[in-house]
Amino acid sequence: MSTLITDSNAVLTFTGQWARQEMADYIAPAMSCDEVDALYGLLYAMGEPATADMWMTAHARGDQAGERHYRATDAQYAVPVDPMDLLQCDSCQ
Template identity: 40%
Template structure:
């Protein structure tokens, strides 16, 4: 068994992390398995690393499985139709 090549140094590791997790399809596959806090932490890190779209994808991917009343739930009861319209 060979040892995988790991990035050396913080900047390189963060670049690899961002490149790997800045993926909408991964977010929608894995996001539902995360807790709200895990999704927020991952999205927060991606956002801090300059990937706002990646951060949004992880929250949206996670929100698809949130139950009514959960932090990211997007059902009619949690997000009224007129929300955001002003």
């Protein structure tokens, strides 16, 4: 399939509207994985990889374990560090 874009202003308007974080935070969690994949592909093809990533991240926050875009939080992997160990001095031990 070939697509000819004749109105670049329409593309800029579209990508500008979909680049709003508040919109992604509100809509993306309600989207299906297939829907967000399609939007991601379109935004990426239009030269907006950061906007595409923003939508994917906003969607992934709503996915549960076992769903396609689920991402474990960093807190699950955090290892407590004793700040005194970082000083590496004999009197702190």
